[in-house]
Amino acid sequence: MSMPLRQSLRIASYLVAQKMRGRRRFPLLLELEPLFACNLKCAGCGKIQQPAHLLKRRMPVAQALAAVEECGAPMISIAGGEPLMHPEIHTIVAELVRRRKFVFLCTNAVLLPKHIDRFRPSPYFAFTVHIDGLRERHDAAVCKDGVFDAAVAAVREAKRRGFRVTTNTTFFNTDTPQTVIEVLDYLNDDLRVDEMMLSPAYAYERAPDQEHFLGVTETRELFRKAFSGGRRRRWRLNHSPLFLDFLEGKVDFPCTAWAIPSYSLLGWQRPCYLMADGYAASYRELLESTDWDSYGRGRDARCANCMAHCGYEPTAVLATMSSLRQSLRAVRSA
Numbered sequence: 001m002s003m004p005l006r007q008s009l010r011i012a013s014y015l016v017a018q019k020m021r022g023r024r025r026f027p028l029l030l031e032l033e034p035l036f037a038c039n040l041k042c043a044g045c046g047k048i049q050q051p052a053h054l055l056k057r058r059m060p061v062a063q064a065l066a067a068v069e070e071c072g073a074p075m076i077s078i079a080g081g082e083p084l085m086h087p088e089i090h091t092i093v094a095e096l097v098r099r100r101k102f103v104f105l106c107t108n109a110v111l112l113p114k115h116i117d118r119f120r121p122s123p124y125f126a127f128t129v130h131i132d133g134l135r136e137r138h139d140a141a142v143c144k145d146g147v148f149d150a151a152v153a154a155v156r157e158a159k160r161r162g163f164r165v166t167t168n169t170t171f172f173n174t175d176t177p178q179t180v181i182e183v184l185d186y187l188n189d190d191l192r193v194d195e196m197m198l199s200p201a202y203a204y205e206r207a208p209d210q211e212h213f214l215g216v217t218e219t220r221e222l223f224r225k226a227f228s229g230g231r232r233r234r235w236r237l238n239h240s241p242l243f244l245d246f247l248e249g250k251v252d253f254p255c256t257a258w259a260i261p262s263y264s265l266l267g268w269q270r271p272c273y274l275m276a277d278g279y280a281a282s283y284r285e286l287l288e289s290t291d292w293d294s295y296g297r298g299r300d301a302r303c304a305n306c307m308a309h310c311g312y313e314p315t316a317v318l319a320t321m322s323s324l325r326q327s328l329r330a331v332r333s334a
């Protein structure tokens, strides 16, 4: 992955340690969801469709830390819901940073000005702001006017205060290579965020909008065109070269959802944070009692159009690590 040197070295040594211990399956990044509530109601969101009693709940700090300790992943992505609505989210972040975990706090950034004083800049911590397009497209995606301007202002302020800020952009079939280029050029060159992540939208069964998810062929075509002309190399994308090859359709991979487990108020979600086929009480139980071979494109109909990083980026990272040529390529692209 293109990431700061400190993080790359840590991940590389973690992967070597897993290999030396002969572990077949292990976590690379934990998706921690300490609440389901959100201050927005995006039409493509499959997370906020929980019953009211669950939307009211917040995960206790000790429970979140215990899940992190149990699974041992070196990177933690905190999502939801909107994590800034959790009254103790700053404590969870501070405790994880203290344990030298790399923490990404995924936020729509609307509440960031109100809560930014609760956080301290650290090389182990980044705000990951959700921005789906330029003003009109982003506000349409989040179903509310003014959110793009609020998010951009919050990113500028966070950067001014010395925080690492990354972005995550979800693309739908209403996007074109030009809209992809416009938003990534803006984030890379104008807003100058530290790194950018891309997500082809996953077809959540429970999302109100069921018409705008990308199919595999559309995804490949979209990214192949958007990445052409040297832009892929120029953009500070937070993905491994092999995952970007995968998005473009130059390589194909099986899903390794076990490497990005998801822990929420409901437990360890089977098999990944996009799909819920029940919950396990521990990461070990999740690993041991899930039939991993039955998931992924070509295996489960619900995975047919999934090219999300939670299934395929770990496969790309593991393929990078097992090839000297790909490792050198990843180092060069960092």
Ligand code: SF4
Binding pocket: 038, 039, 040, 041, 042, 044, 045, 046, 047, 048, 080, 081, 082, 108, 130, 142
């Ligand atoms: S901001 Fe994120 S969590 Fe909130 S509704 Fe939108 S997609 Fe869902």
Ligand code: SF4
Binding pocket: 255, 256, 257, 271, 272, 273, 274, 275, 295, 296, 297, 302, 303, 306, 307, 308, 310, 311, 312
């Ligand atoms: S392909 Fe993998 S990551 Fe995608 S929905 Fe299926 S199990 Fe989850």
